[in-house]
Amino acid sequence: MKPALEIDTPMTRAELRASLSLAGIYMLRMLGLFMILPVFSLYARDLAGSTPLLIGLAISAYGLTQAIFGIPFGMWSDRVGRKPVIAFGLLMFAGGSVVAALADSIYGVIAGRSIQGAGAVAAVVMALAADLTREEHRVKAMALIGVSIGISFAVSMVAGPIITGWIGVQGLFWLIGALALSGLAVLYWVVPNPAESVFHRDTQALPAQFLTVLREPELLRLDFGIFSLHLILTATFVVLPLVLRDFVHLETPQHGYLYLPVFVLSLLAMVPFVVMAEKKRKMKAVFLSFIGLIAVAEAGLVVLDDSLFGIGFLLFVFFTGFNLLEATLPSMISKVAPADLKGTAMGVYSTAQFLGAFVGGTSGGWIYGHYGLNAVFILGAAVAGLWLVLASGMRAPRHVSTLLVRVGAMAEDQARLLSEQLLGVAGVAEAVVVAEDGVAYIKADKQLLDRSALELLLAPAEAA
Template sequence: MRALREARCFLAIGFHYAAEVPTAMNALEKRSVSALASVYAMRMLGLFMVLPVFMLLGKDLQGATPALLGLAIGAYGLSQALLQIPFGMLSDRVGRKRMIYIGLILFAIGSLLAASTDSIYVVIAGRVLQGSGAIASVLMALLSDLTREEERTKAMATVGMSIGLSFSVSLVLGPLIGSHFGLSGIFYATGALSLVALVIVHRVVPTPHQQRASADTQPAREMLGRVLSEGRLLRLDFGIFSLHLVLTSLFLVFPTVLEDKLGLASSSHWWFYLTVMVTSFFAMIPFIIIGEKKRQMKAILCGAIALLTAAAGALSNLRHSLLFAWIVLFFFFMAFNLLEASLPSLISKEAPAASKGTAMGVYSTSQFLGAFIGGSLGGMMLESIGVSGVVGLMVAVLLIWLLVALTMPTPGYTTSFMVQLQQAVSGRFDDVDASLRELPGVRDVVIVEEASTAYLKIDRQEFDEGRLAELAFVRQGNSL
């Protein structure tokens, strides 16, 4: 989920850096970024289209119970969580595009398996197989291979916005396709999208001449302990876990309430979701800007969690008014979109130097685990207690997250900055480290000796990039 994101995983980064990176992508980079963004979007679109209709259409499957339907919704999250980092590391050995081919083929097979059955158990197996094509980290690694460091942030923002758009579109297309072709039609469409993505990777995405390990995009085993011991990051990981647990739980109850309690036919759900998603997206943008520009991210974060908690609690009182249901969902997704956009930016700021890729890998794993737990545990609560049980689960998790957020330190306002070093500095890395730490605005330095690269954490309000030109060990024209 993600979704979202891996759901809008880099949206806030796009806002934050749009005015800071004046360079332009070359033709190869534009082609690579647009192609990979479309692959990302089609994969997410396929995963998300089933969300707004599965509880309505899946109840006709053989053996279906609320608990099993919930498990089917969240099942992909378990295999995604388990395989996300291994897929990325395997791509270092066997090649990026080969692992992407394997992932998309697994995704297509899982989609076709779920489409060709009327058994809930086979659908669950298909969803697990869909999730086993865990190629998000591989796509980001390939993006790293095909773009220059100074264009990386814009590339990530483009991919992130395509994911956000795909989620919004999925809430419209899912009910439309489902009303005409049923649940199997959605899964067949999902399989077709994965095959189209396969063709794009093969025919449009260039094959890199060499694979380059990037601490900004790829997890590394040696960084894992440092990331898992950092309390600030763990709080954010719990945040994305909670956010996607709540999102998955929402779709266990909301579509049924719309149809059974409020009388809105499933074929008309698309316009309800469309108006909510468009308005809530634009409503959250000013808060992103205020949080970044005024350095009020903790206040914005806590306020959004509180709003999400209130909206989740209001889900138990939607029986009489479609307008009230629209307002509740509007505030839910305004808060959700804001948090989905803010959390990756905070991970980027809080990750130790040279550990962003590992931090994002743990973050993504937490996100998918949240989707799995939200579906499976939420489904059990729905079966044993009813809608109030699912709403109680959502509110309880959000209240814990709010407490965690209120007690966390104010986030830092640093960002990653990479500096290429002259080959001649070999053996003098301690002096290089000390010189870089003396620059105003530099908060942390990690030097990767074999790559002649220094990763800095900097405060852009204090850092003067021009000072790097005064350092003899810096390779000019190659810093980010």
């Protein structure tokens, strides 16, 4: 009899190819969104009609359209297919880049950035990854895509200023458009075609269940967390490039050379705390501490806004906190969300993330225009402080991992019985078998899980 659980077996070559190529598409798109972040404020002063508010809006406009169209694009792909929707989104992104590159006013850049965000294919990429991987390896595929997001952000912050020094911001927009078009080549020449595209509860949002996840206080705390994190990030980079140029007297290309050691050291610094959070089961303590680090870094920028060493150190503190929280929040969503509604919870979470970026850019620009540079850092510290207060009331997350196992088609009463039997296995904290999906959605503590009992229980269903 074939074992039911294959989570310890390697991915097939086809699954690995699909996961890496889709991660590459995701990375190319995120590079396009983020490379403009550390340089646009410096360029925008020379655009016709530019004001601090409109500069912030141009930086963050993509967040609003991404939030609006992200979930609908995923639903659309269920009907017309994944690849056509991804291709359409990449073409929109490239088109928005061209509009921004040709713009001679701030309004043209705002339009271009809005079009970029409207090509909202993130959810569709996740759905295609789910089509191309077995349930038992879905988490690995999503992890590879998650890693690509982190890499793209780090590369963007370093490369954006350096490349802008070579080709200017207009040239950067042309490059961003070319990156989007190269994603099309990857999509059709490298990404395999799925045998079929079906709805996946672990990666896609189920609109009928939005109210269920919106009523869960623990999920709302995490949604507010990602909203706050990206609000703070975007607001900070409305003014930080100006601080580096006007107070520290760093030319634009040199900004990248400051960010490079900051990112390398911050990524190294966060690793022991990730281990502590997961292995030592100190998730809540680490989580709250790093929200505090964000608040301290923002407050420190008010005081040390003319010291290169001081800003470099505070950016190290900020990005150590940012990188850990950015990596930890999706994991916490997975632990808190109902086992069969992870995709819906992540859909709401992603919407909150992009809305946070939009609010951060617009509020940062407005506050800068009315109250000055330091007021934006004060905003960041205040938002982080509010987040810390709200997060302090959360329950300590359970140390569980998500397991998906295909059990095959079965009647509703069989699915209910199997769910009850799964809950009786040592280490299983939550189990839902969805008859129409033919999938068991399980949350288990891997340290306590009785794998032999779980395999024994699930193997007959698979063999049948």
